[in-house]
Amino acid sequence: MKSMTVTGPIYENQLGMTLPHEHVIIDLSFLFQESSTAGIADLPVGAVDRRVLCLNPTISKDNLVLGDATLSVRELIAFREAGGSSIVDLTLPGLGRNPRALREISIQSGVHIICGTGWNAELTHPQIVKQASTDDLARVICSELRVGIEGTSIRAGIIGEIGVTGPITRNEEKVLRAAARAQKITGAAMVIDTLPLQEENCIIKALDIIEEEGADLSRTVVAHCDFDSGIDPAYAKSILDRGAYVEFDGFGTERPDYSEWIQQSPKLMLPTDAERVKVVRELTQEGHSRRILLSHDTCMKYEYGTYGGAGYSHLLQRIIPMLKEEGVAENEINAMLVENPRSLLAYFA
Numbered sequence: 001m002k003s004m005t006v007t008g009p010i011y012e013n014q015l016g017m018t019l020p021h022e023h024v025i026i027d028l029s030f031l032f033q034e035s036s037t038a039g040i041a042d043l044p045v046g047a048v049d050r051r052v053l054c055l056n057p058t059i060s061k062d063n064l065v066l067g068d069a070t071l072s073v074r075e076l077i078a079f080r081e082a083g084g085s086s087i088v089d090l091t092l093p094g095l096g097r098n099p100r101a102l103r104e105i106s107i108q109s110g111v112h113i114i115c116g117t118g119w120n121a122e123l124t125h126p127q128i129v130k131q132a133s134t135d136d137l138a139r140v141i142c143s144e145l146r147v148g149i150e151g152t153s154i155r156a157g158i159i160g161e162i163g164v165t166g167p168i169t170r171n172e173e174k175v176l177r178a179a180a181r182a183q184k185i186t187g188a189a190m191v192i193d194t195l196p197l198q199e200e201n202c203i204i205k206a207l208d209i210i211e212e213e214g215a216d217l218s219r220t221v222v223a224h225c226d227f228d229s230g231i232d233p234a235y236a237k238s239i240l241d242r243g244a245y246v247e248f249d250g251f252g253t254e255r256p257d258y259s260e261w262i263q264q265s266p267k268l269m270l271p272t273d274a275e276r277v278k279v280v281r282e283l284t285q286e287g288h289s290r291r292i293l294l295s296h297d298t299c300m301k302y303e304y305g306t307y308g309g310a311g312y313s314h315l316l317q318r319i320i321p322m323l324k325e326e327g328v329a330e331n332e333i334n335a336m337l338v339e340n341p342r343s344l345l346a347y348f349a
């Protein structure tokens with residue numbers, strides 16, 4: 001079986017250690033928030049106190065954009081040197097997806113990059129999502145997987161991340177249905193992006209919708225299972241019960257200081273990596289290692305190693321030792337970092 005990268009098809013066994021949920025090029029400027037600290041908004045990330053960004057990552061405009069190819073290449077070379085081989089970039093239209101830049105970065109860094117297709121949450125939808133029918137949107141997704149993206153010959157290799165907020169909006173439901181139809185036609189895997197603290201059962205509703213359209217839940221990933229509520233194994237299990245993959249993709253982003261963080265952002269209680277590792281161990285002990293994916297969801301500059309952040313090699317360098325310490329077996333770690341992304345990304349002969 002083969003997978004589609006931005007430089008063309010490769011055999012699944014060429015994927016190697018793969019990060020299934022990252023961003024190499026992305027523009028999150030729409031998240032920008034004016035802060036009371038004068039002057040911070042327009043400073044380059046390197047000139048801002050890192051602790052300030054950890055508490056308030058959206059008050060620096062520079063922090064919200066990954067768009068410097070040289071910088072991304074440097075970070076990806078560090079990942080390759082740590083033993084990494086492939087990375088999935090789930091940036092979609094409306095968030096600065098740039099397949100040509102990804103192709104260049106892949107060639108220069110020697111890391112395979114798989115590009116996503118579809119649309120994220122309502123807030124980021126370009127005009128086409130509002131105007132086109134479900135079938136038209138499905139056709140766009142199929143064409144990006146089979147022909148090329150936006151007039152290029154660069155093809156997507158995965159559907160997602162498809163964004164849903166709680167409650168799921170009309171246009172988000174349309175995109176979910178289109179993604180499910182495209183998955184049924186092409187066999188490509190799908191990633192759904194939501195946050196556990198969204199309206200209760202929002203993700204279950206999303207899974208119901210795509211299942212109704214004939215999507216294969218065993219080739220569907222639920223992202224961000226480790227963002228809110230200090231990480232809840234019950235949430236992960238409700239997804240595993242449906243046969244989908246649970247993805248812990250927040251590794252490297254931890255709540256900086258509990259009390260201060262709660263004050264700043266009462267709804268978003270990030271877990272620590274140690275807490276993530278414990279839940280992963282609990283789930284692997286119950287035999288779920290073949291349904292778990294791990295990643296960093298790198299999407300802001302302060303997460304790059306260059307600026308003191310975790311970088312793309314954090315799982316390889318710092319989390320694997322923690323997993324081993326907790327008693328997670330070598331073959332289970334290999335399943336989560338190599339075999340699971342490989343089965344997910346391989347879908348055509």
Ligand SMILES: [Zn+2]
Pocket residue numbers: 021022023090161297299
């Ligand atoms: Zn993401």
